Amino acid sequence: MGNRLLYAALVVAGLVTLAPFGWTLLSSLSDGGVPGWPLDPSLGAYGDLLRAIPFWRVLLNSVVVAAVSTGLQVLTSSMAAYGFARLDFPLKDAVFVVYLATLMVPMQVLVVPLFIEMRTFDLVDTYAGLLAPTVASAFGVFFLRQAVRQVPRELDEAAVMDGAGHVRVFASVVLPLIRPALATFTIFAFMASWNAFLWPLVILRSPEFMTLPLGLATLQGQFTTRWDVVMAGSVVSVLPILVVYVLAQRHVIASVARTGLK
Amino acid sequence: MSETTSPARALDEPAAAGRARPAAAVRAAGRRTAGARLRKAGTVVLFLAPSAVPLVLFTLVPMVGSLWVSLHEWNLIGAMRWVGLGNYAALLRDGDAWRALGNTVLYIAGYLPLVYVGGLGLALALNRVTRGRDLFRGVYFLPVVTSWVVVALIWKWLLNPSEGIVNKILALLGIDGPGWWTSDTWALPSVIIASAWKDLGFVMVILLAGLQAVPGDVLEAARVDGAGAWRRFRHIVLPLLSPSTFFVLVISCISGFQVFDQVYVMTSGGPAAAASEVAVERVYDLTFRYGRVGDASALSWVLFLVILLVTVVQVRLQRRWVDYG
Numbered sequence: 001m002g003n004r005l006l007y008a009a010l011v012v013a014g015l016v017t018l019a020p021f022g023w024t025l026l027s028s029l030s031d032g033g034v035p036g037w038p039l040d041p042s043l044g045a046y047g048d049l050l051r052a053i054p055f056w057r058v059l060l061n062s063v064v065v066a067a068v069s070t071g072l073q074v075l076t077s078s079m080a081a082y083g084f085a086r087l088d089f090p091l092k093d094a095v096f097v098v099y100l101a102t103l104m105v106p107m108q109v110l111v112v113p114l115f116i117e118m119r120t121f122d123l124v125d126t127y128a129g130l131l132a133p134t135v136a137s138a139f140g141v142f143f144l145r146q147a148v149r150q151v152p153r154e155l156d157e158a159a160v161m162d163g164a165g166h167v168r169v170f171a172s173v174v175l176p177l178i179r180p181a182l183a184t185f186t187i188f189a190f191m192a193s194w195n196a197f198l199w200p201l202v203i204l205r206s207p208e209f210m211t212l213p214l215g216l217a218t219l220q221g222q223f224t225t226r227w228d229v230v231m232a233g234s235v236v237s238v239l240p241i242l243v244v245y246v247l248a249q250r251h252v253i254a255s256v257a258r259t260g261l262k
Numbered sequence: 263m264s265e266t267t268s269p270a271r272a273l274d275e276p277a278a279a280g281r282a283r284p285a286a287a288v289r290a291a292g293r294r295t296a297g298a299r300l301r302k303a304g305t306v307v308l309f310l311a312p313s314a315v316p317l318v319l320f321t322l323v324p325m326v327g328s329l330w331v332s333l334h335e336w337n338l339i340g341a342m343r344w345v346g347l348g349n350y351a352a353l354l355r356d357g358d359a360w361r362a363l364g365n366t367v368l369y370i371a372g373y374l375p376l377v378y379v380g381g382l383g384l385a386l387a388l389n390r391v392t393r394g395r396d397l398f399r400g401v402y403f404l405p406v407v408t409s410w411v412v413v414a415l416i417w418k419w420l421l422n423p424s425e426g427i428v429n430k431i432l433a434l435l436g437i438d439g440p441g442w443w444t445s446d447t448w449a450l451p452s453v454i455i456a457s458a459w460k461d462l463g464f465v466m467v468i469l470l471a472g473l474q475a476v477p478g479d480v481l482e483a484a485r486v487d488g489a490g491a492w493r494r495f496r497h498i499v500l501p502l503l504s505p506s507t508f509f510v511l512v513i514s515c516i517s518g519f520q521v522f523d524q525v526y527v528m529t530s531g532g533p534a535a536a537a538s539e540v541a542v543e544r545v546y547d548l549t550f551r552y553g554r555v556g557d558a559s560a561l562s563w564v565l566f567l568v569i570l571l572v573t574v575v576q577v578r579l580q581r582r583w584v585d586y587g
Contacts, residue, residue, distance in 0.1 A: 003391070006387055006390060006391060007391065007394075009387055010384075010387055010388070010391065010394075010398050013384055013387075013398075013402065014398060014401045014402070016459075017401055017402055017404060017405060017459075017462075017463070018401060018404070020416050020417070020420055020459070021404070021416075023416075023419075023420065023427055024416050024419070027419060033419065033425070034425055075312065076312040076313040076316070077313060079308075079309045079310070079312055079313065080309060080310050080312070080313040080314070082309055083306060083309035083310045087305060087306050087309060089302075089303075089306045095310075095314075098322075099313075099317065102317050102321040102322060102325075104570070105321060105325050105566070106516075106520050106565075106566060106569065107520070108520055108522070108541075108542040108545055108562050108565065108566075109324075109325065109328055109562045109563060109565075109566050110320075110321065110324045110325065110328065111545070111546075111549075111562075112328060112331070112545070112549050112555060112558055112559055112562065113323075113324035113325075113327035113328040113331060113559070114320060114324045115549075116327065116331075116338070116555075117319075117320075117323065117324055117327065132316070132319075132320055133316075133320040133321075135312075135316045136312070136313040136314075136315075136316035136317050136320075137313075138313075138317060138321075141313055166305050166308075166309070167308075170309075191407060194409065195409035195410060195411075197409070197410060197411055197522075197523040197526075198522055198523065198542075198546075201526075202546075202550070212409070212411075213409050213410070213411035213412070213523075214411075216411050216412065216415060217411050217415075217526075217527055220415065220418070220527075227419050227422070227425070230415055230419065231415075231416075231419060233415075234412045234415050234416060237409070237412055238408055238412055241407050241408065241409075242404075242407075244407075245404070245407045249400050249403075250396075252403070252407065253399060253400070253403055253467055256403075256406075256464065256467050256468070257467050257468065257470070257471035258471070259468075
């Protein structure tokens with residue numbers, strides 16, 4: 001195949017990827033969502049969006065929830081990873097197997113009993129109820145444990161000689177050395193939280209607690225679906241993740257590629 | 263456990279040996295080891311509890327709870343009534359549940375070939391160019407970081423039967439476009455198109471990473487030996503790519519059986535809702551729409567067992583075709 005043909009195919013594929021985003025942007029700027037010719041762009045749909053849902057609140061919810069959830073997952077997972085890699089305690093292997101077992105249970109099995117549990121604790125329609133099931137990640141523990149095990153033990157021992165305890169060794173020796181793995185896990189956790197839909201849909205009721213995916217989903221159906229407003233909401237919710245993606249693109253893609261290479 | 267040189271030991275039992283005055287020393291050492299043991303247990307708890315407590319509370323407890331509920335008839339509000347395996351037996355005769363499982367399988371059957379062939383094509387093409395590779399790869403990956411809800415909404419608008427751009431383009435070509443997500447026939451294909459568009463970049467990145475591990479000199483040697491492009495692809499590239507292919511297959515099947523977001527956004531509440539209902543959506547509807555919590559829990563366990571079975575079979579079969587070199 002000639003190089004030109006190859007590039008032509010790549011460009012067509014790129015257009016197929018980008019065109020839906022472009023059409024979304026155009027639709028959001030057009031009254032009723034149907035771009036006319038000549039183009040008559042207006043920001044009216046964005047104004048209506050702010051009136052249809054408490055948009056800034058929803059955006060803030062998404063940012064805070066994703067940040068808190070990601071931060072807690074990174075903290076709890078890296079601590080457990082250190083525990084499994086560096087501490088000796090009875091039944092360690094058995095405990096680790098239980099951790100792995102929880103990794104296999106899919107959300108759809110958990111969603112109903114979790115809802116019932118949250119109702120018992122009176123946490124339905126609260127931030128706590130939304131966040132509680134996302135503060136720990138068995139995947140994170142497994143993934144980061146691999147990274148901790150690759151840190152040479154001589155480095156901890158040197159710190160121990162200097163009189164450091166486990167907390168110090170963890171925080172000032174191990175954590176800095178597993179930074180690449182932490183970054184990878186942070187990206188995965190943040191994307192998962194930012195895009196989460198099923199659990200927020202089940203646990204939340206009030207617009208003021210909603211995260212972006214949920215807020216957007218409720219937009220359709222309101223006043224027989226104003227597609228220009230829905231598209232405006234899509235544009236605004238893609239923008240933040242787009243910025244993060246453009247800044248961290250290489251790292252994001254490298255992280256995904258690495259998970260496929262065993 | 264018994265090696266005393268491990269840093270863990272060194273940390274927790276500092277210099278408890280080698281003293282004069284035996285009796286007092288032994289007693290003191292005993293106190294010290296008891297204290298040390300307590301401190302050691304405290305360290306383990308400190309490091310593990312932050313993840314263990316939530317995992318027990320929000321994964322293990324609900325898991326057991328779900329099994330328990332699946333053995334009862336319950337509407338979320340009233341008293342629970344024990345029915346044993348009755349819900350599972352009823353499931354076998356429940357046409358709606360079978361249709362939902364069938365739709366889920368259809369979804370995977372449509373989605374998997376699309377993303378694999380498309381992703382492989384893009385990966386092969388990208389592997390042959392150098393200029394602009396990162397740019398193209400970055401663009402193809404863009405839908406992967408976009409949320410399912412946004413992807414579903416974008417495609418719901420593109421595939422809008424009357425106002426959507428796709429049907430307008432088809433009309434220009436003289437084709438009367440289908441009703442897409444409003445049509446019983448086309449609802450599932452609409453979801454499949456949107457999903458494949460989103461995941462193509464993910465599959466491409468995995469396969470490209472696999473391709474880049476294919477040694478160039480092997481291909482060059484085959485070329486020198488007169489192997490044509492197809493034979494090189496079929497007998498060298500594909501086998502060397504089989505671990506990546508296996509990974510894509512397993513991950514896609516697991517996530518395919520759990521498909522929910524895009525189906526819910528695109529078809530739920532619409533005219534083709536029943537015709538395109540998938541398994542997790544059925545679990546959701548049974549719980550929150552019909553108040554049949556026992557049936558929902560039983561269905562979620564059946565779905566879990568199906569996923570487990572499919573994964574185990576794939577892992578078993580991999581020996582026959584996956585080449586780890």
